[in-house]
Amino acid sequence: MKKQQRTAALVNETSVRVRFSEVDSMRVVWHGEYIRYFEDGREEFGRRFAGIGYADIARSGYLAPVVDAHLQYKSPLRVNDTAIIETRYIDSEAAKICFEYTIRRADDGEVVATGSTMQVFVDSDYELILLQPDFFAAWRKKWIK
Amino acid sequence: MKKQQRTAALVNETSVRVRFSEVDSMRVVWHGEYIRYFEDGREEFGRRFAGIGYADIARSGYLAPVVDAHLQYKSPLRVNDTAIIETRYIDSEAAKICFEYTIRRADDGEVVATGSTMQVFVDSDYELILLQPDFFAAWRKKWIK
Amino acid sequence: MKKQQRTAALVNETSVRVRFSEVDSMRVVWHGEYIRYFEDGREEFGRRFAGIGYADIARSGYLAPVVDAHLQYKSPLRVNDTAIIETRYIDSEAAKICFEYTIRRADDGEVVATGSTMQVFVDSDYELILLQPDFFAAWRKKWIK
Amino acid sequence: MKKQQRTAALVNETSVRVRFSEVDSMRVVWHGEYIRYFEDGREEFGRRFAGIGYADIARSGYLAPVVDAHLQYKSPLRVNDTAIIETRYIDSEAAKICFEYTIRRADDGEVVATGSTMQVFVDSDYELILLQPDFFAAWRKKWIK
Numbered sequence: 001m002k003k004q005q006r007t008a009a010l011v012n013e014t015s016v017r018v019r020f021s022e023v024d025s026m027r028v029v030w031h032g033e034y035i036r037y038f039e040d041g042r043e044e045f046g047r048r049f050a051g052i053g054y055a056d057i058a059r060s061g062y063l064a065p066v067v068d069a070h071l072q073y074k075s076p077l078r079v080n081d082t083a084i085i086e087t088r089y090i091d092s093e094a095a096k097i098c099f100e101y102t103i104r105r106a107d108d109g110e111v112v113a114t115g116s117t118m119q120v121f122v123d124s125d126y127e128l129i130l131l132q133p134d135f136f137a138a139w140r141k142k143w144i145k
Numbered sequence: 146m147k148k149q150q151r152t153a154a155l156v157n158e159t160s161v162r163v164r165f166s167e168v169d170s171m172r173v174v175w176h177g178e179y180i181r182y183f184e185d186g187r188e189e190f191g192r193r194f195a196g197i198g199y200a201d202i203a204r205s206g207y208l209a210p211v212v213d214a215h216l217q218y219k220s221p222l223r224v225n226d227t228a229i230i231e232t233r234y235i236d237s238e239a240a241k242i243c244f245e246y247t248i249r250r251a252d253d254g255e256v257v258a259t260g261s262t263m264q265v266f267v268d269s270d271y272e273l274i275l276l277q278p279d280f281f282a283a284w285r286k287k288w289i290k
Numbered sequence: 291m292k293k294q295q296r297t298a299a300l301v302n303e304t305s306v307r308v309r310f311s312e313v314d315s316m317r318v319v320w321h322g323e324y325i326r327y328f329e330d331g332r333e334e335f336g337r338r339f340a341g342i343g344y345a346d347i348a349r350s351g352y353l354a355p356v357v358d359a360h361l362q363y364k365s366p367l368r369v370n371d372t373a374i375i376e377t378r379y380i381d382s383e384a385a386k387i388c389f390e391y392t393i394r395r396a397d398d399g400e401v402v403a404t405g406s407t408m409q410v411f412v413d414s415d416y417e418l419i420l421l422q423p424d425f426f427a428a429w430r431k432k433w434i435k
Numbered sequence: 436m437k438k439q440q441r442t443a444a445l446v447n448e449t450s451v452r453v454r455f456s457e458v459d460s461m462r463v464v465w466h467g468e469y470i471r472y473f474e475d476g477r478e479e480f481g482r483r484f485a486g487i488g489y490a491d492i493a494r495s496g497y498l499a500p501v502v503d504a505h506l507q508y509k510s511p512l513r514v515n516d517t518a519i520i521e522t523r524y525i526d527s528e529a530a531k532i533c534f535e536y537t538i539r540r541a542d543d544g545e546v547v548a549t550g551s552t553m554q555v556f557v558d559s560d561y562e563l564i565l566l567q568p569d570f571f572a573a574w575r576k577k578w579i580k
Contacts, residue, residue, distance in 0.1 A: 165314065165315070165320075166314065166320050166322060168314065168315045169310065169311065169313065169314070169315070170310070170313045170314070170315060170317045170369065172315045175311050177311055224315065
């Protein structure tokens with residue numbers, strides 16, 4: 001119960017302004033850019049809840065490649081829109097890092113996209129790590145339990 | 146039965162060579178690039194089974210934005226690898242265009258990623274079209290039924 | 291003399307944080323990304339000295355494509371570096387928009403890249419406009435003269 | 436004299452098809468994409484005149500970052516256009532790799548962009564190498580002299 005309450009707090013918000021180069025010939029943000037927005041959210045999450053950004057993971061001797069990404073598009077973003085990216089950590093006992101995302105248009109709060117990513121741990125030879133690495137267990141102990 | 150057999154034939158293969166700029170600091174293709182490979186596959190599909198590329202749809206007065214994309218990553222691609230993108234059209238009676246994708250490394254045939262996309266039809270005001278537009282019904286009649 | 295002094299003030303600074311996806315396999319920002327940083331600087335300049343962002347130009351019925359871009363790279367940027375983009379408007383009587391850029395690493399102030407861009411005006415048929423459009427003359431009158 | 440004649444032959448052509456995601460809201464290829472086309476041309480050049488692609492240079496223990504890039508835009512490319520990239524090696528005695536580029540629209544042969552890049556050699560600590568590395572001297576001996 002207590003754990004779930006604290007887990008519920010592992011949410012971060014960051015904002016990005018749509019760049020001209022992200023908009024396609026339909027005058028809306030190209031759908032592929034959202035996977036970058038998710039990554040922006042994840043990296044900002046890793047700065048706030050320090051220890052699971054790409055650089056932190058690399059320092060620990062592991063890599064954490066994304067193995068699953070799911071994106072749902074609800075409404076278009078246009079040039080000069082500001083997008084608010086909500087990044088929620090979804091905890092599990094597995095050797096995985098899971099996030100859910102909600103992207104809203106800053107102006108009106110409308111949800112423009114939702115999605116999720118799952119990362120696993122691999123060593124420097126890209127061999128899958130089946131147990132949570134120590135640095136990740138320590139991170140969970142600090143922020144979750 | 147017959148329809149399903151012909152549907153089964155709506156598959157196209159195209160290849161892309163991994164660019165230096167697509168590879169990240171882990172020396173593998175950045176996961177966001179695969180959404181571009183899916184689009185490459187879809188556009189090449191639209192050239193072979195003429196009539197449902199972005200340009201064709203635009204000419205018909207509609208847009209067909211991607212509303213759902215799902216990507217599963219199995220194995221990394223590296224610089225100078227050639228990827229074979231298999232794009233399969235998944236038919237339905239709804240006003241949707243659905244594709245499934247399998248990306249293989251050309252060298253060894255290993256599956257490096259799979260995924261799917263769903264597109265809907267909107268008019269020039271981005272209002273959702275609930276029935277299959279005539280051009281799409283004609284395309285299905287030509288290629289599916 | 292006076293004009294030159296006021297022109298000298300047409301400088302804007304904005305900052306961007308290097309994204310993981312912008313870093314190449316040499317673990318430095320891929321050189322192509324700097325053209326995007328220049329554009330970030332130019333767009334932010336257009337918000338501060340209102341009236342010559344892409345959206346403003348489009349509203350006026352013109353386009354202002356970049357016809358020349360020059361980039362000099364001095365030192366690499368790495369993941370999580372913050373870059374300060376200085377964007378300087380270089381005035382002329384011609385129907386052109388010229389900018390110079392200096393990008394510095396925020397941490398130590400080192401210049402990492404410099405460059406310039408030149409834009410011309412075209413109409414909606416992409417025909418070159420040889421005289422300064424009214425909206426641009428008005429913008430110059432407001433900010434330069 | 437003889438050298439210059441053989442140098443003149445160090446030209447390669449490759450083609451790329453414009454991707455939907457490369458086109459901006461002006462319905463033309465975004466100007467930043469051309470730096471990628473130059474890189475496509477350079478890599479294809481490196482495969483034909485084997486030994487100076489990114490991978491070759493990395494294997495030799497050096498890096499060859501681009502330190503100067505200049506792009507001139509003449510005419511827009513649009514979605515589904517095919518671009519022919521001509522990549523010309525410009526020889527010098529310095530520890531530099533210089534290329535010039537001409538990009539033509541395949542349909543009508545019109546020049547859409549020209550440009551140049553200069554690369555220098557650095558070691559793994561990003562320290563500048565002032566003399567031509569052995570592998571590069573060997574490459575020049577094979578192809579130029």
